[in-house]
Amino acid sequence: MKQKMRKRRSAAQEGPYEDISHLKSLISNRKYRLDCGHLVTLNHNLGNNIAVINGKELKIICTLCLY
């Protein structure tokens, strides 16, 4: 038995998901100054890492000081 995929178009809630490579391309090869003052250079081997915390407002956490 084959289940039919329902086509739902409630864009905001279940819009089409983009590939994560798109997100990467948006932020790659850029330099950012974090709220804590640390600098992040993306696409750099020795660069600082960041974590994205989801929520109504996105938070970028610096993995050096966890601020």
Ligand SMILES: [Zn+2]
């Ligand atoms: Zn920091």
